[in-house]
Amino acid sequence: xxxxxxxxxxxxxxxxxxxxxxxxxxxxxxxxxxxxxxxxxxxxxxxxxxxxxxxxxxxxxxxxxxxxxxxxxxxxxxxxxxxxxxxxxxxxxxxxxxxxxxxxxxxxxxxxxxxxxxxxxxxxxxxxxxxxxxxxxxxxxxxxxxxxxxxxxxxxxxxxxxxxxxxxxxxxxxxxxxxxxxxxxxxxxxxxxxxxxxxxxxxxxxxxxxxxxxxxxxxxxxxxxxxxxxxxxxxxxxxxxxxxxxxxxxxxxxxxxxxx
Amino acid sequence: xxxxxxxxxxxxxxxxxxxxxxxxxxxxxxxxxxxxxxxxxxxxxxxxxxxxxxxxxxxxxxxxxxxxxxxxxxxxxxxxxxxxxxxxxxxxxxxxxxxxxxxxxxxxxxxxxxxxxxxxxxxxxxxxxxxxxxxxxxxxxxxxxxxxxxxxxxxxxxxxxxxxxxxxxxxxxxxxxxxxxxxxxxxxxxxxxxxxxxxxxxxxxxxxxxxxxxxxxxxxxxxxxxxxxxxxxxxxxxxxxxxxxxxxxxxxxxxxxxxx
Numbered sequence: 001x002x003x004x005x006x007x008x009x010x011x012x013x014x015x016x017x018x019x020x021x022x023x024x025x026x027x028x029x030x031x032x033x034x035x036x037x038x039x040x041x042x043x044x045x046x047x048x049x050x051x052x053x054x055x056x057x058x059x060x061x062x063x064x065x066x067x068x069x070x071x072x073x074x075x076x077x078x079x080x081x082x083x084x085x086x087x088x089x090x091x092x093x094x095x096x097x098x099x100x101x102x103x104x105x106x107x108x109x110x111x112x113x114x115x116x117x118x119x120x121x122x123x124x125x126x127x128x129x130x131x132x133x134x135x136x137x138x139x140x141x142x143x144x145x146x147x148x149x150x151x152x153x154x155x156x157x158x159x160x161x162x163x164x165x166x167x168x169x170x171x172x173x174x175x176x177x178x179x180x181x182x183x184x185x186x187x188x189x190x191x192x193x194x195x196x197x198x199x200x201x202x203x204x205x206x207x208x209x210x211x212x213x214x215x216x217x218x219x220x221x222x223x224x225x226x227x228x229x230x231x232x233x234x235x236x237x238x239x240x241x242x243x244x245x246x247x248x249x250x251x252x253x254x255x256x257x258x259x260x
Numbered sequence: 261x262x263x264x265x266x267x268x269x270x271x272x273x274x275x276x277x278x279x280x281x282x283x284x285x286x287x288x289x290x291x292x293x294x295x296x297x298x299x300x301x302x303x304x305x306x307x308x309x310x311x312x313x314x315x316x317x318x319x320x321x322x323x324x325x326x327x328x329x330x331x332x333x334x335x336x337x338x339x340x341x342x343x344x345x346x347x348x349x350x351x352x353x354x355x356x357x358x359x360x361x362x363x364x365x366x367x368x369x370x371x372x373x374x375x376x377x378x379x380x381x382x383x384x385x386x387x388x389x390x391x392x393x394x395x396x397x398x399x400x401x402x403x404x405x406x407x408x409x410x411x412x413x414x415x416x417x418x419x420x421x422x423x424x425x426x427x428x429x430x431x432x433x434x435x436x437x438x439x440x441x442x443x444x445x446x447x448x449x450x451x452x453x454x455x456x457x458x459x460x461x462x463x464x465x466x467x468x469x470x471x472x473x474x475x476x477x478x479x480x481x482x483x484x485x486x487x488x489x490x491x492x493x494x495x496x497x498x499x500x501x502x503x504x505x506x507x508x509x510x511x512x513x514x515x516x517x518x519x520x
Contacts, residue, residue, distance in 0.1 A: 020281075045366055056464065056492065056513065057464065057465045057513045059319040059363060059465070059467060061347050061363055061365060063339065063340040063347055064340070079321075079323065079358055079361050079385055080323040080324070080358060080361075081350075085464060087323055087361060089349075089361065092261040093337075098339055098340060101339050101340075101347060101349065101363060103321055103361060103363050105320060105321060105464050105465055105513070109490060110490060111490060112490045112491040113491075114488060114489065114491035114492075114516055115455060115488060115491060115516070116488055116489050117421065117454075117485065117486055117487055117488040117489075117493070118486075118487055118489065119486075120485055135382050161377065174386055194377075195375060199395055204316065204317065204345060204365050205317045205319070207319060207467050207511070209494055209511075209513055211487065211489055211494075212489065225377065226377055226378075226379055227377055227378055227506065227509065228374060228375060228376055228377040228378075229374065229376050229377075229378065229471055229472065229506075230369060230370060230371060230372045230374060231373075231374035232316065232374075233377070234469055234471075234509060243288065246487065246489075249487065249494060250513055251467065251469075253316065253317045253365070256374055256375070
């Protein structure tokens with residue numbers, strides 16, 4: 001028996017850049033499959049297009065909510081394959097209707113030595129001294145939390161829409177790049193820290209930069225919403241692995257009020 | 261006679277989502293058309309797909325360098341049109357070979373009142389006390405600087421890869437959203453401040469979030485590279501208009517050493 005996340009992000013190759021999978025309800029937040037989980041499913045298909053399998057940068061536009069419990073078809077196509085980077089486009093559809101439109105660059109992380117700059121992780125209380133996500137979002141059915149353990153630090157200032165904490169799979173699956181696509185979207189929206197739980201915060205677009213392969217252990221996250229206008233906000237996030245290495249960065253445009 | 265930037269980003273509608281234009285050398289840096297100019301050309305076509313014309317978030321993957329002096333064809337397609345947001349995909353090709361792959365969401369800025377959070381502009385010396393971009397990049401043929409006036413602040417710390425300054429069109433054209441796509445990519449790469457002029461820094465992917473329509477006048481910019489590993493760096497930027505309103509944010513993944 002494999003890990004649950006691997007089972008739920010696996011895709012069947014139907015040939016000609018077409019892949020099939022099932023969208024499970026295991027990663028739902030209320031009735032909606034988590035966007036990071038859907039992104040991971042799309043990336044899983046894009047990895048099969050090859051020749052490179054490490055995502056470097058992936059942008060997802062969420063066109064419509066996906067339906068959990070239904071099948072999905074991913075079409076993926078390399079628009080360019082270079083000597084070190086390939087660019088892949090993908091669409092995830094259910095019942096013939098597009099749910100995610102995705103573009104990403106793939107390559108190999110850690111292949112080149114270069115001068116290094118990085119962002120240091122925040123100092124946080126250990127996971128045992130932090131609170132589960134459900135404590136912050138009472139009344140929300142977090143099926144995601146059955147599979148992902150999220151421990152939120154209470155330390156952040158009340159005057160900033162900033163969330164920090166820890167995350168890992170409950171079944172002991174070690175983190176990898178695909179997991180980071182889930183983890184950047186698995187903390188409660190940081191705007192809740194400032195405005196309270198203002199309802200569903202649908203993502204229009206999520207871009208993830210993958211910076212390094214994470215080592216096993218807890219992943220540390222920091223998410224900040226510093227820019228909200230027109231009911232549209234930008235949340236910027238970082239993830240670090242158990243060694244304190246910056247492993248992923250994210251930025252998403254989300255709606256404070258569902259408009260569509 | 262119109263403004264040069266409008267002439268050079270105009271596209272002819274060939275029907276069925278196909279648009280034609282000329283890529284001029286007026287916005288070159290050495291032999292290469294500036295990536296922000298190419299992004300603006302693509303967005304110009306995407307705006308014609310409608311029904312919404314304000315870009316909200318646009319991601320560009322630069323597949324291959326474009327050729328100045330040649331014609332280009334843009335194909336653009338709405339993958340979803342909602343009540344307030346449309347998602348548009350585009351490819352910019354020359355001689356049948358893709359140069360840019362683009363996805364963006366379009367809507368209407370300023371339509372909704374909401375709580376507001378924003379990022380304040382840095383305090384900078386006035387443009388007259390700043391230096392032209394060419395002073396920072398001696399030996400580079402900056403045809404871009406014939407049309408865009410960029411004034412760099414010398415204030416930034418030597419220990420950070422951070423660039424701040426001012427930008428505007430030389431011919432007096434007021435800034436708009438399309439101009440912001442150019443301006444986020446028109447300052448010298450901020451990594452030069454830390455490592456010196458290390459050569460061409462090709463962009464793999466650029467994502468721009470458009471936050472507000474700029475008022476006429478100088479646009480202020482700040483760009484920071486805080487994350488470099490494997491020879492791949494992330495530069496994060498912000499632009500503010502003459503009133504100090506945050507008008508655009510950018511993030512790009514670029515190569516320190518050309519790999520491809």
